Amino acid sequence: MIDFNKFTKYSKPGPRYTSYPTALEFNESFDAKAFDSELENQDSSRALSLYFHLPFCRSACYFCGCNVVYTSKEDKKDRYIDYLEKELELLTAKLDTKRLVTQLHFGGGTPTFFDKKQLDRVIKLIRKHFKNFSKDAEISCEIDPRYFTEEHMEVLKAGGFNRISFGVQDFDPKVQEAVHRIQPFDVTKGAIELAREAGIKSVNVDLIYGLPYQTFETFKKTLDLALKLEADRFAVFNYAHVPWMKKTMRKIDETTLPHPSVKLEIFKYTIDFFESHGYKMVGMDHFAKPEDELFRAIEKAELHRNFQGYTTKGGADLIGVGLTSIGEGKDYYVQNFKDMKDYEAAIDRGVLPVHRGIKLTEDDVLRNFVVMELMSNFSLNITRVEKEFDINFKKYFKDGLDQLQEYADADLITIDDKEIVANSTGAMLIRNIAMAFDAYMKKDDDNKKRFSKTI
Numbered sequence: 001m002i003d004f005n006k007f008t009k010y011s012k013p014g015p016r017y018t019s020y021p022t023a024l025e026f027n028e029s030f031d032a033k034a035f036d037s038e039l040e041n042q043d044s045s046r047a048l049s050l051y052f053h054l055p056f057c058r059s060a061c062y063f064c065g066c067n068v069v070y071t072s073k074e075d076k077k078d079r080y081i082d083y084l085e086k087e088l089e090l091l092t093a094k095l096d097t098k099r100l101v102t103q104l105h106f107g108g109g110t111p112t113f114f115d116k117k118q119l120d121r122v123i124k125l126i127r128k129h130f131k132n133f134s135k136d137a138e139i140s141c142e143i144d145p146r147y148f149t150e151e152h153m154e155v156l157k158a159g160g161f162n163r164i165s166f167g168v169q170d171f172d173p174k175v176q177e178a179v180h181r182i183q184p185f186d187v188t189k190g191a192i193e194l195a196r197e198a199g200i201k202s203v204n205v206d207l208i209y210g211l212p213y214q215t216f217e218t219f220k221k222t223l224d225l226a227l228k229l230e231a232d233r234f235a236v237f238n239y240a241h242v243p244w245m246k247k248t249m250r251k252i253d254e255t256t257l258p259h260p261s262v263k264l265e266i267f268k269y270t271i272d273f274f275e276s277h278g279y280k281m282v283g284m285d286h287f288a289k290p291e292d293e294l295f296r297a298i299e300k301a302e303l304h305r306n307f308q309g310y311t312t313k314g315g316a317d318l319i320g321v322g323l324t325s326i327g328e329g330k331d332y333y334v335q336n337f338k339d340m341k342d343y344e345a346a347i348d349r350g351v352l353p354v355h356r357g358i359k360l361t362e363d364d365v366l367r368n369f370v371v372m373e374l375m376s377n378f379s380l381n382i383t384r385v386e387k388e389f390d391i392n393f394k395k396y397f398k399d400g401l402d403q404l405q406e407y408a409d410a411d412l413i414t415i416d417d418k419e420i421v422a423n424s425t426g427a428m429l430i431r432n433i434a435m436a437f438d439a440y441m442k443k444d445d446d447n448k449k450r451f452s453k454t455i
């Protein structure tokens with residue numbers, strides 16, 4: 001038995017590293033002009049991964065950390081698509097649309113909160129501009145099972161979608177009530193059946209641990225039910241509680257949140273549970289069947305991390321379209337406006353709706369590699385880093401290695417001249433371990449508190 005109380009001291013604010021530098025470092029000096037110049041110098045041999053943010057939802061799930069617009073007004077949604085259309089015109093005037101598209105993702109919000117006509121219109125707009133999809137392109141959509149009909153499925157299928165990710169979070173009625181998301185098991189089951197009947201081969205289910213009233217016992221039951229869904233992948237996210245950034249989270253009574261030691265116990269059980277049922281852990285929060293390409297990517301050391309989580313398609317430029325969406329190139333990040341008025345105003349002026357971003361320095365690029373390797377593979381090949389970046393690792397990262405000694409002493413990682421490797425318990429603290437290589441962690445004390453807790 002592991003004494004998880006021992007590790008609760010590591011529960012502190014820290015990034016989830018969907019980017020390095022984190023979004024807190026993005027700034028407005030990287031503006032539409034800066035992004036234009038990245039597009040002018042684009043490397044057309046690189047593939048494209050397209051992300052469309054479809055932000056609407058009917059009602060708030062209190063735990064939700066996504067960028068959401070709550071509305072039921074159809075004209076608001078139609079207007080949003082009008083702006084997507086204009087943004088695409090502006091973008092494709094500069095972006096080489098002959099580049100190979102290897103991924104297309106609809107995220108939200110709840111993309112299926114659009115009706116079938118609206119969804120179809122978005123897909124047709126994209127297909128009008130981008131014709132060079134790779135044969136094995138991943139085309140995926142996030143779906144709230146409570147808003148998913150046969151008609152949606154038909155539109156997605158006709159649009160070439162081959163992956164669907166369903167939000168569940170937890171099946172316990174008390175937890176569901178506390179987070180304002182009532183979603184009976186049969187609703188989820190029916191939604192997945194709909195996708196399977198339409199021939200969708202890859203189904204993902206999202207769960208969250210760390211929600212109000214969750215206990216070890218309740219989450220065990222949630223996992224038993226989840227397994228019955230026979231998903232190809234499960235994402236089991238650590239609840240990121242940031243009420244200072246998300247107003248709806250203030251509706252959650254913090255005294256009902258599970259203690260970090262309980263969260264670790266739940267997560268350890270989750271890992272053992274899925275592994276005993278034929279799934280393999282991928283990255284810090286995913287579980288996939290061994291034949292899933294996500295898992296195969298680990299074996300080939302080709303797993304990558306970006307804003308959507310883990311992906312097998314590295315080396316592509318991520319292009320974000322829509323409110324608040326984030327793009328990523330070889331050495332820059334760019335983010336659209338979060339505020340609808342600003343977003344629309346920029347497009348009305350005929351410029352891309354870029355709010356902020358960051359151009360990476362050489363040091364950022366190096367640390368990005370180190371952080372993402374650790375986050376994806378729970379290990380780091382020091383020899384490879386030294387070769388690729390022409391540095392002496394021990395000298396360059398002396399501070400970071402000193403910080404990590406604590407974790408080595410606690411038998412969570414091993415460090416030698418050639419590699420850093422986290423063991424299975426250390427893997428649960430991988431955010432803490434990656435933080436040792438984050439140059440910005442030292443800089444900005446106040447901002448650090450804005451991150452969610454690592455446990």
Ligand SMILES: C[S@@+](CC[C@H](N)C(=O)[O-])C[C@H]1O[C@@H](n2cnc3c(N)ncnc32)[C@H](O)[C@@H]1O
Nearest residue numbers: 063064065108109142143144167206237239240
């Ligand atoms: C855009 S939602 C998924 C699609 C759809 N809106 C739904 O909820 O079913 C993306 C996922 O992010 C996860 N998520 C949202 N807020 C979170 C938070 N504060 N901490 C951890 N995971 C979160 C949830 O698992 C959710 O399913």
Ligand code: SF4
Nearest residue numbers: 057060061064108109
């Ligand atoms: S979790 Fe999904 S359905 Fe709930 S508010 Fe967030 S985006 Fe909307």
